[in-house]
Amino acid sequence: MISLRKIIVKSANGKILVREASMELEPKKVIGVYGPNGSGKTSFLKAIAWKNQNLNISGESWIDGNPIFLSSTSASIKAKKILYLGSDFQSAFQVSVRELMELAKNANPDSIESIAEIIERFDISSLINRIFDEMSDGEKQRVMIARGVLQSPKWLILDETFSKIDLDHSFHLVSSLRESIKKGMGIIIASHDLNLLSELSDELWFIKDGKITTSGTVEQVLTSENLNELYPNRMVHVVRSPDNGKKKVIY
Amino acid sequence: MSKYKTILVLLIAVLLELFLRLDFKNASLILMELRVPRLILAFSIGSALALSGSVMQTVLNNPLAEPYTLGIASGAALGAAVFNSFGFHIGLFGLNAGAVIGAVLVLILILRVIMKNDLRFDSVILLGVMISMFCSSLLAIWMALADPHGVQTITFWLLGDLSRVGLKTAIALFVVSISFFAYFQMFSKKLDGFLFGEAMVEGFGVSKKDTQKIAVILVSILVGFCVSAAGMIGFVGLMVPHLVRKKMGTSIHSKILPYVFVWGGIALVLSDAVAHAVSYPLELPVGAITALIGAPVFIYLFIYRKFSRGSET
Numbered sequence: 001m002i003s004l005r006k007i008i009v010k011s012a013n014g015k016i017l018v019r020e021a022s023m024e025l026e027p028k029k030v031i032g033v034y035g036p037n038g039s040g041k042t043s044f045l046k047a048i049a050w051k052n053q054n055l056n057i058s059g060e061s062w063i064d065g066n067p068i069f070l071s072s073t074s075a076s077i078k079a080k081k082i083l084y085l086g087s088d089f090q091s092a093f094q095v096s097v098r099e100l101m102e103l104a105k106n107a108n109p110d111s112i113e114s115i116a117e118i119i120e121r122f123d124i125s126s127l128i129n130r131i132f133d134e135m136s137d138g139e140k141q142r143v144m145i146a147r148g149v150l151q152s153p154k155w156l157i158l159d160e161t162f163s164k165i166d167l168d169h170s171f172h173l174v175s176s177l178r179e180s181i182k183k184g185m186g187i188i189i190a191s192h193d194l195n196l197l198s199e200l201s202d203e204l205w206f207i208k209d210g211k212i213t214t215s216g217t218v219e220q221v222l223t224s225e226n227l228n229e230l231y232p233n234r235m236v237h238v239v240r241s242p243d244n245g246k247k248k249v250i251y
Numbered sequence: 252m253s254k255y256k257t258i259l260v261l262l263i264a265v266l267l268e269l270f271l272r273l274d275f276k277n278a279s280l281i282l283m284e285l286r287v288p289r290l291i292l293a294f295s296i297g298s299a300l301a302l303s304g305s306v307m308q309t310v311l312n313n314p315l316a317e318p319y320t321l322g323i324a325s326g327a328a329l330g331a332a333v334f335n336s337f338g339f340h341i342g343l344f345g346l347n348a349g350a351v352i353g354a355v356l357v358l359i360l361i362l363r364v365i366m367k368n369d370l371r372f373d374s375v376i377l378l379g380v381m382i383s384m385f386c387s388s389l390l391a392i393w394m395a396l397a398d399p400h401g402v403q404t405i406t407f408w409l410l411g412d413l414s415r416v417g418l419k420t421a422i423a424l425f426v427v428s429i430s431f432f433a434y435f436q437m438f439s440k441k442l443d444g445f446l447f448g449e450a451m452v453e454g455f456g457v458s459k460k461d462t463q464k465i466a467v468i469l470v471s472i473l474v475g476f477c478v479s480a481a482g483m484i485g486f487v488g489l490m491v492p493h494l495v496r497k498k499m500g501t502s503i504h505s506k507i508l509p510y511v512f513v514w515g516g517i518a519l520v521l522s523d524a525v526a527h528a529v530s531y532p533l534e535l536p537v538g539a540i541t542a543l544i545g546a547p548v549f550i551y552l553f554i555y556r557k558f559s560r561g562s563e564t
Contacts, residue, residue, distance in 0.1 A: 053450070054369075079456030086450065092314050093502035095446050102503075103443055107456040131500075132447070 001027060002048060002082075002155060002186070007059035009043040009210075017043035017055070018210045027154065027186040030177070032201030032218070034194060036230060040210035041190045042086075045159050048188065049084035063154055080108045083153040087160040089140045091133045097143050098128050104151040111152040112183060121176050122146035123169075138164040145173060149180050156180075158189040162196060174200045194249045198222060206230055222247045252498040257513055264517045265290060267524040272531045285414070292413050292421040293523040293537075294516035296477045297487050299428040301515020303470045303477075304488025305508065306435060309445045310466045311365070315376045315552060317488030318354075318474040322382030324485070326357030327471075327478035328408040329386045329393070336397040346423060351475030357382055358467050411484035411538035413523050424480055431473050432512045438465070439504035446502055484519065484538045486545020491515045493552060 002025040009018035050068045061068045063081040204221040206214040227236040304317035318324045330353020444457030452459040495510045526537040
């Protein structure tokens, strides 16, 4: 369980990025986060994980009774509780995917996952011996998501980490991540692909101007009225997938 | 890069350093009084510089960082020179505390500027080079004014010289170098956390600030000792870690640091063998030899490097 108390995020020069937010998040769930550029998604997610580089975060973030917001909480405890992954990954050094996996495993020795199992579940056996920085952006994202699950924090935050992954691998990842949910992980995922979010999420948030404007199940939130509120000048239609009846967006 | 090859090359380097252009009439005297201390010193300083370069590159996430390009070495030289001319001899076995103070001051300055302004790779190195020139100029002026023989000593500080210290200092430096190696080897898991960029360090459960602080302080002490014993010797700290990573195909510190340590020693022992053998009985400054090889490597890295931050591409 994540408890957020009076979270406010400001940029280094004082601009308010997230207005006061307090909430409790249940684990074993995927929460999808959607909003226009500059709406405060990334600031919100960074505040939950308390990544305060270049950000002024005030308030409190607790995970299972651990105060993530205190600077005295050691990095090694935080890494077992919550992991924030962005979309851009680079290494200035010669280091292989397998070594990345070993580092992730070391970061959480209590992890229930094994490297071999993760390689299989995430279908990355062809990438495992590659040098990380020589892979494509999409391959790096796939590997990093696998690494996140291997580390098995209580909460995994994927901030646009799907942005360069192809359709086929995205669907494969969705089902792989579903298995991690069953094992007790909570996932928060921000994306600009509403159809992917609808496929993956139990709960959906719309964020605008640093505030959650709408939240609830995908069924409740994903309506053309709510989308119209986000984008007043654009006509967006919500339809149902003929395959599984989930809501999809066309425009 | 196998163990046996490393040991073989180390042996060759040792033999060259000891016996190249040896005057066999007074062999035992020259060996014991001059060549052996020099061999131990060259190995200790080479390994310490390579170790320092490797750690700096990691914690600053900058493949071009090393004590010389960051200006730490020239800060150390200035500190040591100032302490010497005031007659302060604080330190151990002829190793100078002033050098450590100079090195620490420069590193703190660089870290502050980096953290405040979020500088890019090139800018950090440019800043380091400017600090280096500034300190070197101050050193030159100081030596010219403070010391009647100052102008000759300037060459010692700026280009390095491994012939100035005796066996005791050489052994002391060897002990220092190997202890720092042992510590960094134990510290290697924390260093590994830096391999995927600064933003990811905490995600591996490693405290970025604490690790950087410890690394910076230790490297300053190590570089300070090296410079106070042998002046500024550039590029060993840049070349050796890079070549070891490339040859081994990995950057995991527990795997590379032993090789960085030994090959750093080999590099400087070989450079020194060249420096005193080429135009015997005249000696070339050893820093000139390392720069002659190291500067082209730096240029190569600068052109063909891969940058780790998106804004760089």
